[in-house]
Each structure stands twice: as structure tokens, then as C-alpha cells.
Amino acid sequence: MNAINALPLLGRLKRKPDSHKGDYGKVLIIGGAAGMVGAPLLSGQAALHSGAGWVVIAFLSTNAPAVMQAQPEMMLRHVETIDFGDINPDVIAIGPGMGTSEQAKALLAQVFLMDVPLVIDADALNLLAADYALIGLLQKRKAPSVLTPHPGEAGRLLQLSNQAIQADRIASINALVKMTKAICVLKGSGSLVASPEHAPEICSAGNPGMATAGMGDVLTGVIAALIGQGVRNSLNVWDATRLAVLLHAMAADSLVNKGIGPIGLTALEVAYEVRQLVNHYAENASSTDTDGLAFLLDSP
Numbered sequence: 468m469n470a471i472n473a474l475p476l477l478g479r480l481k482r483k484p485d486s487h488k489g490d491y492g493k494v495l496i497i498g499g500a501a502g503m504v505g506a507p508l509l510s511g512q513a514a515l516h517s518g519a520g521w522v523v524i525a526f527l528s529t530n531a532p533a534v535m536q537a538q539p540e541m542m543l544r545h546v547e548t549i550d551f552g553d554i555n556p557d558v559i560a561i562g563p564g565m566g567t568s569e570q571a572k573a574l575l576a577q578v579f580l581m582d583v584p585l586v587i588d589a590d591a592l593n594l595l596a597a598d599y600a601l602i603g604l605l606q607k608r609k610a611p612s613v614l615t616p617h618p619g620e621a622g623r624l625l626q627l628s629n630q631a632i633q634a635d636r637i638a639s640i641n642a643l644v645k646m647t648k649a650i651c652v653l654k655g656s657g658s659l660v661a662s663p664e665h666a667p668e669i670c671s672a673g674n675p676g677m678a679t680a681g682m683g684d685v686l687t688g689v690i691a692a693l694i695g696q697g698v699r700n701s702l703n704v705w706d707a708t709r710l711a712v713l714l715h716a717m718a719a720d721s722l723v724n725k726g727i728g729p730i731g732l733t734a735l736e737v738a739y740e741v742r743q744l745v746n747h748y749a750e751n752a753s754s755t756d757t758d759g760l761a762f763l764l765d766s767p
């Protein structure tokens with residue numbers, strides 16, 4: 468199986484002198500029911516630090532903050548006060564901390580009908596697993612969809628135990644792709660990425676310091692940010708997804724190499740480190756996208 472080796476593609480995200488925030492994508496994140504408001508905040512902070520032009524969070528909780536003092540750049544709304552069409556996002560990430568209420572289910576069905584790339588995570592995956600009609604809507608989507616299950620969520624989707632998922636991860640991701648007709652990331656040690664058009668690729672970076680709450684929420688934000696930047700910078704959703712998986716894991720490795728973790732590594736620290744890696748590879752990648760190995764070996 469091939470390892471993900473797409474870092475030179477980050478050269479496409481190098482900032483042009485006369486560009487503006489609209490060139491780097493508007494990310495809408497939907498999630499954050501009562502008690503889990505932190506999850507979409509982590510996704511939003513990760514998206515911002517990975518280069519998203521704008522980040523809007525639509526919370527389900529009515530008690531969510533109207534502004535995050537530590538990150539006032541993000542626009543925070545209650546989901547019932549906004550019109551997704553007016554926001555006109557370049558990419559939507561749905562699921563972090565969303566819960567599985569009827570309201571959450573209706574929102575998922577609503578975004579499935581939108582012609583916008585989607586990142587489907589956490590409780591959005593649990594809702595999918597519980598309702599075959601939603602899988603039907605997902606399969607019919609024209610715009611790309613990315614699913615990011617951990618083995619527990621993959622097990623719910625495929626009606627298998629965690630152990631069965633882990634016993635044959637390649638078969639598991641192939642079954643997920645077949646079931647959803649979407650790009651799938653099977654998270655965990657050696658994350659796999661596959662799509663209906665692409666055989667599984669493995670992420671050879673990453674470490675057990677990543678086994679901490681919020682790390683998946685950060686990955687969702689990084690994927691959404693790269694998809695959003697890709698829209699006007701020739702990076703397709705497949706490449707954005709596999710790059711995000713690799714950068715997220717490399718960022719955790721880079722921090723551990725500096726003595727920050729593995730024990731006590733936090734998800735937000737990984738988001739900040741992703742920023743450093745994105746800039747390094749965007750600046751140093753060859754415009755011809757060749758010789759990825761050199762970039763893999765040349766970490767900052």
C-alpha cells in the first residue's frame with residue numbers, strides 16, 4: 468500500500484500578493500450541542516490556523532458563546548439564526564459535538580442536499596449509522612463528501628465491533644467507501660484514506676500522544692480549511708483530505724520531537740503546529756509538484 472505523499476501539492480496554496488480572504492475559502496462548521504460546544508470551537512480554531520479565509524460556527528446549543536475571547540476572529544452563531552444559503556460556504560464540516568437529536572438529524576439531511584463539499588464527522592457519522600435513508604441521500608450527492616470515522620464510528624456504520632474494524636483496517640475502509648461512495652478516512656494509528664477512485668493510502672506519521680480528546684475535531688478543521696483553500700487554488704478534495712491527514716499527524720510528531728508530548732500533548736497545540744508545517748511546505752514546495760520524497764525528509 469502506498470504511503471500518503473502529497474506534500475508538494477501544498478505549493479498551490481502559497482499566498483499571492485494581491486489575494487484576499489475570499490480566495491482561501493469560507494468554512495462553516497455545524498455542531499456543538501449543550502455540553503460539547505468545545506468540539507466545533509476546536510475545529511474552527513484548527514481551520515483558522517490551517518489557512519481558512521473565514522470561519523463561521525453554527526452551534527446547536529442555545530448557551531454557546533457569542534464570541535470566543537481567545538479567538539474573536541471566528542463568527543459564532545446559533546444554527547437557527549442563520550441561513551446557510553446566505554452564508555454561502557465553500558465547505559461545510561458537520562458533526563463535532565453535534566449530538567444525535569432530531570434537530571441534528573434534520574440539519575444533516577439539509578446539508579446533504581447542498582451543492583457544497585462536506586466533511587462529515589463524529590455525531591454526524593453516528594446519525595448516518597442509525598438511518599439508512601441518510602446513507603441514500605449521501606450516496607446521491609453531487610458535491611464531494613469526506614467521512615472521518617474513528618474505529619468506533621466505523622464499527623457503528625458497518626455494524627461491526629471495534630475489534631473487527633481494527634482486525635482488517637483495509638477491508639474496513641474499502642467497505643466504508645463502498646457503502647458511502649465518498650472519500651473516507653479511517654482514523655487511528657496508521658490512518659487510512661481512500662475513495663471510490665483511489666485505493667487506500669496509509670499515513671505513516673502520527674503517535675499515541677494524539678490519543679486525546681479533541682484531536683479528531685482538529686483534524687476535521689484542518690481538512691475543511693484545505694478543502695476551502697483548494698476551491699480557488701487548484702487543490703481537489705481528495706488531495707486536500709490526504710494532505711490534511713498527513714499534516715495533522717506530522718504536526719503531532721514534530722511536537723513530540725521538540726519534547727511537547729506524547730504525554731499531555733493537546734489538540735490545539737497540534738493545530739498551531741499544522742500552521743507551521745503548511746507554511747513551510749507552501750513556501751518550499753516545487754511549483755511542478757515533483758519529488759515529494761525530498762519534502763517528506765526535509766521537515767522544518
Ligand SMILES: NC(=O)C1=CN([C@@H]2O[C@H](COP(=O)(O)OP(=O)(O)OC[C@H]3O[C@@H](n4cnc5c(N)ncnc54)[C@H](O)[C@@H]3O)[C@@H](O)[C@H]2O)[C@@H](O)CC1
Pocket residue numbers: 502503504505506507562563564565566589590617618619620629633654655656680681683684
Ligand atoms: N471538547 C468537546 O466538546 C469534545 C467533544 N467531543 C464530542 O464527543 C462526542 C462523542 O465522541 P467520542 O469519539 O468521544 O465518542 P465515541 O463513543 O464515538 O467513541 C469513543 C469510542 O470509540 C472507540 N474508538 C475510538 N478510537 C478508537 C481507536 N483508535 N481504536 C479503537 N477504538 C476506538 C472506543 O471504543 C472509544 O471508547 C462527539 O460529538 C465528539 O465530537 C469529542 O470530540 C472530544 C472533545
Ligand SMILES: Nc1ncnc2c1ncn2[C@@H]1O[C@H](COP(=O)(O)OP(=O)(O)O)[C@@H](O)[C@H]1O
Pocket residue numbers: 589617654655656657658672673674675676677678679680681682683684685686
Ligand atoms: N495511537 C495513535 N497513533 C496515531 N494517531 C492517533 C493515535 N490515537 C489517535 N490518533 C489520531 O488522533 C485523532 C483522534 O480522533 P478522534 O478519536 O475522533 O478524537 P476526538 O473525538 O476526541 O476529537 C485521529 O486523527 C487519530 O488518527
